[in-house]
Amino acid sequence: MARLEHTDVTGGSGGLPTEAPKTIGKGGRRVWLYPEWFRGRWLTARGWVHGVLMAILLIGPWIDIGSHPAVRVDIVGRRIHFWGLHLFATDGAYFLFLFGFVVFSVFLFTALFGRVWCGWACPQTVFLESLVRPIERLIEGSAQQRRKLDAAPWTAGKIARKAAKYAAYLVIAGAVGTTFTAYFLGRQGTFDAQLDPTSHPAGTFTFLFITGLLLFDFAYFREQVCLVVCPYGRFQSALLDKHSLTVLYDQPRGEPRGKKGTEGAGDCVDCGRCVTVCPTGTDIRNGVTMECVQCMACLDACDDVMAKLHRPTKLIRVHSEAAQAGGKQRFWRARVGVYAVGLTLVAGGFAYATFNRSDVELNVSRQVGAAYVVRPDGAVQNSMQLRIANKGETSRGFVVEAVSPADLEVVVPVSPFVVAPGAVDHVPMFLTLGAGAGKQTVKLRVRDDGEYSQEIETQFMGPGAK
Ligand code: SF4
Ligand code: SF4
Numbered sequence: 041m042a043r044l045e046h047t048d049v050t051g052g053s054g055g056l057p058t059e060a061p062k063t064i065g066k067g068g069r070r071v072w073l074y075p076e077w078f079r080g081r082w083l084t085a086r087g088w089v090h091g092v093l094m095a096i097l098l099i100g101p102w103i104d105i106g107s108h109p110a111v112r113v114d115i116v117g118r119r120i121h122f123w124g125l126h127l128f129a130t131d132g133a134y135f136l137f138l139f140g141f142v143v144f145s146v147f148l149f150t151a152l153f154g155r156v157w158c159g160w161a162c163p164q165t166v167f168l169e170s171l172v173r174p175i176e177r178l179i180e181g182s183a184q185q186r187r188k189l190d191a192a193p194w195t196a197g198k199i200a201r202k203a204a205k206y207a208a209y210l211v212i213a214g215a216v217g218t219t220f221t222a223y224f225l226g227r228q229g230t231f232d233a234q235l236d237p238t239s240h241p242a243g244t245f246t247f248l249f250i251t252g253l254l255l256f257d258f259a260y261f262r263e264q265v266c267l268v269v270c271p272y273g274r275f276q277s278a279l280l281d282k283h284s285l286t287v288l289y290d291q292p293r294g295e296p297r298g299k300k301g302t303e304g305a306g307d308c309v310d311c312g313r314c315v316t317v318c319p320t321g322t323d324i325r326n327g328v329t330m331e332c333v334q335c336m337a338c339l340d341a342c343d344d345v346m347a348k349l350h351r352p353t354k355l356i357r358v359h360s361e362a363a364q365a366g367g368k369q370r371f372w373r374a375r376v377g378v379y380a381v382g383l384t385l386v387a388g389g390f391a392y393a394t395f396n397r398s399d400v401e402l403n404v405s406r407q408v409g410a411a412y413v414v415r416p417d418g419a420v421q422n423s424m425q426l427r428i429a430n431k432g433e434t435s436r437g438f439v440v441e442a443v444s445p446a447d448l449e450v451v452v453p454v455s456p457f458v459v460a461p462g463a464v465d466h467v468p469m470f471l472t473l474g475a476g477a478g479k480q481t482v483k484l485r486v487r488d489d490g491e492y493s494q495e496i497e498t499q500f501m502g503p504g505a506k
Contacts, residue, residue, distance in 0.1 A: 062321025063267060074183040076316045080340025089160055090170035101222035106433055113224050119462055128431060130401060133393055140386035148379035150279040154286035159335035164265050169319060171212060172258045179205045209258040217251030263320045266333050273330045282361040283370045287334050289325045289356050300349060307355050313345050314338035314356055324356055401429035402486055404498040411501040418475030420502040426467045430459040436488040440469060443483040443495055447474045450484060471500060478504030
């Protein structure tokens with residue numbers, strides 16, 4: 041059931057907000073926010089989205105797909121496992137496509153839906169709003185109770201509540217820190233690093249650093265990450281235009297503000313609920329600002345006020361500035377088209393690279409030294425090197441065969457040449473052609489003990505004309 045709390049977001053500094061950020065007090069001092077909580081349809085939907093995202097973020101290193109963790113960045117092994125895809129250091133194209141996918145997605149979604157990433161998908165918001173604040177409410181109560189508790193003298197009860205809250209934060213920070221470390225070290229490596237710092241000092245440091253950073257964030261820094269640290273809020277204005285959907289206050293309808301029954305007053309009764317529920321202390325009635333992370337809490341709160349006053353809802357709503365001004369809402373604009381084409385290209389490139397990916401990567405190069413040797417019997421020999429990357433899950437024994445020209449001979453000192461899963465090995469290889477052979481393209485076949493077979497071409501060097 042919906043719950044409504046009547047408190048002041050200014051933390052007791054009094055009155056409705058001015059245009060200055062609510063977290064900056066006199067002399068630049070931090071003002072602690074006590075946002076109220078009100079669950080309407082937007083916050084319910086957001087809670088589900090956050091739950092799914094938290095699950096995806098937290099389970100990656102703890103479940104296996106095949107014989108590898110679903111997600112792991114194995115720096116030492118120079119491999120990345122990503123939900124069934126196993127990437128090597130040589131798979132640069134995939135990283136380029138993934139990077140492009142993230143960049144174009146953020147550009148496109150911001151142009152279309154404003155700062156939806158911040159309120160709905162950013163890990164900082166996901167954990168803070170859907171895990172940390174609910175725990176705080178559970179232990180310390182409503183916004184009004186929390187403010188009272190903070191102002192009260194230290195008693196056994198207050199110490200117990202604060203200790204319980206920070207212990208809960210520590211557990212969450214530790215769990216996320218453990219999962220973050222496991223993204224790199226794997227499960228066993230992480231447990232080893234936690235239990236024995238000498239086994240992996242960098243891993244131990246990563247776990248402690250992330251845990252400490254998150255504890256600082258949950259317990260103190262909070263919305264300051266969005267307001268002070270994160271660069272995205274600053275460049276979002278370059279991605280938005282008047283057709284972007286953002287959280288907007290319907291100013292013509294709401295103004296002039298006034299209590300119910302005031303003659304000539306608009307629909308806004310100046311109750312301040314939209315401000316008191318805001319996790320960044322923003323007054324959306326002043327227009328779109330950098331502080332608004334588009335969490336939609338003010339929509340739910342104002343809809344509740346309007347419903348109680350038997351007035352139409354959506355005084356604060358998701359709308360575009362163009363439509364709000366009575367113009368036409370345009371979905372497709374030049375920038376949306378450019379971002380959509382970019383996103384389609386990188387997504388298509390990623391899909392193409394994935395479906396055409398081979399488990400084996402071959403590369404032939406010439407050994408250091410003379411380009412060719414003429415043997416006493418006149419035959420011409422080239423010393424080459426075959427580089428084989430086995431991107432599969434099992435060891436493979438490879439053999440190399442001559443394909444063309446017909447008199448081509450191939451000698452590989454170790455055959456079959458076994459390459460471990462995930463390994464990259466180099467095999468010396470001697471190619472021989474008959475007397476008088478010259479520079480020409482020769483063809484080889486590399487196959488394993490299973491179904492893999494691939495032909496490759498390389499340049500043969502010799503003194504002859506062909
Ligand atoms: S919640 Fe709605 S009515 Fe109340 S101050 Fe905000 S905009 Fe005005
Ligand atoms: S102004 Fe509204 S949408 Fe923006 S951060 Fe505050 S509550 Fe969320």
